[in-house]
Amino acid sequence: MSIAAHIKDELQLPTFVVQGYIQDLTDEDLMRRPVENANHIAWQLGHLIVAEHDLNNMVCPDSMPDLPEGFTEKHGKETASSDDQAAFCTKDEYLAYMAEQRAGTLALLDTLSDEDLQKPSPEKLQQFGATVGAVIAGQSAHWMMHAGQWVIVRRQLGKEAMF
Secondary structure (H helix, E strand, O other), X not given: OXXXXXXXXXXXHHHHHHHHHHOOOOOOHHHOOOOOOOOOHHHHHHHHHHHHHHHHHHHOOOOOOOOOOOHHHHOOHHHOOOOOHHHOOOHHHHHHHHHHXXXXXXXXXXXXXXXXXXOEOOHHHOOOOOEHHHHHHHHHHHHHHHHHHHXXXXXXXXXXXXX
C-alpha cells in the first residue's frame, strides 16, 4: 500500500466520527461550549477546516480549494470567545466546507508519490510533522482531538452515545 493510500484510509475515521457527532446537532447546539472558556463547536469546525486548508497549502503550495472570503478571519483566535451565532456559519455550511477541503486533500494525495510524501516539511511545521506525509496524515489526529470535546456537548444535550 502506498503512503498516500494509507493516509486516505486514516482520514476516513475522523470524517465518519465528525459527521456522526454533529449530524443531530442544531446550529444553536454548535454554539455550546463543553466547559467555560473552551471553544464552541462552530469555532472548532472552522478552525479545523482552515487548518486542513492551510497545512496542505504549506506543504504543497496552491493545492487546496479556496475558502470563502473572510472564513479564515471568522475562525481566528480573536473570534474564539464570541458567542454571536450570526458571526459563524451554519452546520450545513461547515459540512460543505469540510467536504470540499477533504476532497481537496484526497485529490492532493492522488498527485503525490511516496517519495514526495517523505520529503521534509517546511521548518515551521517540523513539530507538527517531519515530512509532507506526516503533516497531511496528522490532520486525522487534529480532527479527532477536537471531536472528542464534542462528546461532552452531546452528553450535556442528552444525546445518545454515538460510539
